[in-house]
Amino acid sequence: MVSDIRLTSQHTKSEMIRCIRSALLEQGSATKVELSHNLQISFPTISKFLKQMEDRGEVTTIGLDESSGGRRAIRYTYRPDYMLGLAIFLEKSETNYTVFNCLGEVIEQGNTHSMLEQDVLHLTTFIENIRNAYPNINAVAIGVPGAVNNGKIFLIPGYENYHNLDLKKHIEEQLSIPTVVENDMNAAVIGYMAQRKIGDNISLFYLYLGQNGPGAGIVINGEIVRGKTFFSGEVSFVPQYDDRNFLQALTNGNGGEMSIVPMEKKVDAISRLVASITSILNPHYIIFGDDEIETLMLHQIAERSATYVPKEHLPELAASDLKHDYLNGLQCLGLSLLISQQIDD
Amino acid sequence: MVSDIRLTSQHTKSEMIRCIRSALLEQGSATKVELSHNLQISFPTISKFLKQMEDRGEVTTIGLDESSGGRRAIRYTYRPDYMLGLAIFLEKSETNYTVFNCLGEVIEQGNTHSMLEQDVLHLTTFIENIRNAYPNINAVAIGVPGAVNNGKIFLIPGYENYHNLDLKKHIEEQLSIPTVVENDMNAAVIGYMAQRKIGDNISLFYLYLGQNGPGAGIVINGEIVRGKTFFSGEVSFVPQYDDRNFLQALTNGNGGEMSIVPMEKKVDAISRLVASITSILNPHYIIFGDDEIETLMLHQIAERSATYVPKEHLPELAASDLKHDYLNGLQCLGLSLLISQQIDD
DNA sequence: GTTACTTATTAAACGCGTTTAATAAGTGTG
DNA sequence: CACACTTATTAAACGCGTTTAATAAGTAAC
Incomplete structure (x- = not known):
């Protein structure tokens, strides 16, 4: 027996404006009723703020909607260059x-x-x-x-x-x-998630394997993981073989060029890292921020990872453009x- | 130039009651002014709710405070057996x-x-x-x-x-x-954190190495990590040596008794896991939910882990009673x- | 013990978002 | 083209937490 349906989940003024802005930007345009519905804010309140925003030139009307049986609604849009x-x-x-x-x-x-x-x-x-x-x-x-x-x-x-x-x-x-x-x-990692419209309570491991040594950006439950001493994602140090950690496996242990190490050895090292990450964190995605990694290699990694960890638990693997x-x-x-x-x- | 100091950070009714309850329970007892101060809720509001709670027998007064120069304040306390x-x-x-x-x-x-x-x-x-x-x-x-x-x-x-x-x-x-x-x-892991009053944005790895195979409860930024397929914390599968993962290293690869494996080999396997966790997540604590792990072993693990990962990034290691x-x-x-x-x- | 000064509590006025009622502006129908 | 019927918008009443003012209850000093 729930005592009250809606306990006036009130927002503050600036929160409301933020919501209106992001809704207008996301949807491109909206009417007051639509906003009121989507944002769970009462019509009069939406109306009030929208008027203020219109007065200061932040939003403009772009005409009337077609009638859906009654009075036609005014459609508003955000001016993208306002800020x-x-x-x-x-x-x-x-x-x-x-x-x-x-x-x-x-x-x-x-x-x-x-x-x-x-x-x-x-x-x-x-x-x-x-x-x-x-x-x-x-x-x-x-x-x-x-x-x-x-x-x-x-x-x-x-x-x-x-x-x-x-x-x-x-x-x-x-x-x-x-x-x-x-x-x-x-x-x-923030940029990647936003672009792919990846939901809010998702875990994602964004891995870079470039010149400056491996590094990663990690999001868990939708939040950036920074770690106690900002050391999170420093996967170079993960012990992987009897006498080599991840970085050493990639560079042959002498800090030399990565390209010297044969492809299949690199694939195994990366697959072991994927397996470690999966069995510790079990994220939804592992993204490789590197154009060099082609689809072929991704497949090899996926396959080889499955020899270390049950396949159904492996994350989705993908490559992406880090700079972008x-x-x-x-x-x-x-x-x-x-x-x-x-x-x- | 901040426009407004306090934008009426309003709470809902039930949130307020929850806050009052937890404040009273945490502090043992409190006056209305204290509550108003600590919870950032206005005095009249505190007063109103506290009266309702008193009426239904949820809180009681336990006398007056000593005067601090003016009128003496009534001190309230929560009745622990009310619920x-x-x-x-x-x-x-x-x-x-x-x-x-x-x-x-x-x-x-x-x-x-x-x-x-x-x-x-x-x-x-x-x-x-x-x-x-x-x-x-x-x-x-x-x-x-x-x-x-x-x-x-x-x-x-x-x-x-x-x-x-x-x-x-x-x-x-x-x-x-x-x-x-x-x-x-x-x-x-929730119980451990509550008991040690560990803050809200902390990361903690609670590791169990018992009969049913290793397992872990993970909290990152104060939130439980469940993973894509609820596989997080299944550290058995972490590849650690050329031909052994963590579980195999602990059990000698034949699923036999852990006790057969010599102590120092176990220490190395655990230390490698600690190193992996540190370089991936860099948590504040790793807790061993096992009485069998004595202080001596903890020291050995800490020392050995430092051969894999710079010491300053290692988490605090501790043992705790899992059942408790x-x-x-x-x-x-x-x-x-x-x-x-x-x-x- | 009366005065000046604290501090706690109560009462009244206010702000603001919501709910509800009233009005405006459309549609289709006989 | 009046009528019933939509839907959008505006205006008024309400709820509730807050801020502010008023009152109560205590202390110390002379």
Whole structure:
């Protein structure tokens, strides 16, 4: 016997606006009734907020719906350029950036010299300049090759200027733009999941096997796994053979070129890693962020993994474009800052 | 420039009651001002709910505080026996149960014949009988040696009667008592964390190395990891040596007694597992749910693990009493049902 | 013991989202 | 083209937690 059907699951003002924004962006357009239905917010409340948003130019009407038997409804849509986001990823050799709108469309894309070895001031003035060109940039997402927690860079080997720097706080204080900072692999896994519209309580292992040594971004139950000392995903160290761990198996133990090691040995090492991950975490997906891995190799890995772990428990294996996912992840992070933007009347 | 300091972070009625209950139970006793402060709920609201709870006998006053310079405050406390919980764990050889109050104190403890091979009806009448003896039992927590998701038993090898049964739904419909069903290792990890008051965003690996083969309960970012096919924690299959996985390393590959394998070989296998877990998940703790593991062995494992993974990233290793944690976990699960109990005016 | 000053509690006014009633704007039908 | 019947929108009444003001109950000082 449930006492009450709906216990006024109230939201706060900014939560509601966030919901309206994301619903409008997701659905492309909507009427007030549709929003009220989908978001479980009462019609009058939707009406009130939508009017405010229309007044400040955030949404526009795009005409009337066909009548479904009664009065025709007004259809609203979000203006994608009302706010823009800036995504930057700092890499060893260069700095890439994109300016994007609320639909994720890229307005401008470019790259410049690496900033990791420079002073942080370089970065802030760079952002400031872009913002001067696009004044309605309202969020910055920065990707770095290092361990990040809540905007603070804890560990970034080789780049002293950024070590132990709370980059989020720094940018927000200097430029007063909402900012998010994230590790590269974590951004990639976020981007991949968003793109494939992978649900919320899913576990996913995003594995990179590139030049800088293996690394992974891990999402479990829809949340990024950072670990006690930000060491999660450092799969190089997984012991796999009598006298070799994963990295040694890939590089023949001498830190040499990966290409020297014969294909089948690599496949076995990767398959053993897949088996370990499966029997420990049993995720839904393992994604290889590398174009080099072709479908053939994926099949071989799947087959060989099944010799270590019952087949039905193995995750779906797939390859994906790391750089693309990385950028997409940063845009997602920026976008979520945009749509939760407070409005100051 | 933040526009508003406190955007009326409103809660629903039942959430508030839940908060008040848990605060009173946690702190032992409290005044209205203290509750209002700790829970961030306004004084009048606290006052209103506390009065209702007092009226129905859920809380009582235990006198006045000493004056701190002004009017003396009334101190309230929760009546621990106002609601009781029932924890049951179904095992192969027997069925254990405890009746406990809101403070976690055990009112009655006992065991009876195994019910896993019987019909489920056996279990329901068993619960019904206990409830007749303690009419204010308001929650049941059931632990089973199988894969459970949201009360439904997906996989429970050897016990056909329980396979694919939504036990939670079944009990709730038959007896109308709020019910929670959980896997044994998951209950244990919950119990361990509650007992040690381990924070909310912590990752913990609870490992069991007993007769029925290794198994683990995993919590990451404060949430149970179940996996795509409820296979998470099945660490037996982790490949560790050229030709042996973890289980084979422990049992010498012939499924024989663990005791045959020399101590140091076991230590190495466990250490390799610790290293794998660390480099994949980097959890805060790995707990061994086994009394057999003595402090000496823990030290050896810690030392040996450090040969595979940099020491600073290793988790804290500890041993704990599985059965105790298991029971405690069930009580926690039951308790959280109790304190979120709806009141029907 | 009266005064000044605390602190706890109660009572009234307010804000805000919701529910409900009222109105507006369509459709098809005889 | 009035009529019954939809559906969208607006206006008013309500519920509930909060903020603010008023009152009660205590302490210390003179």
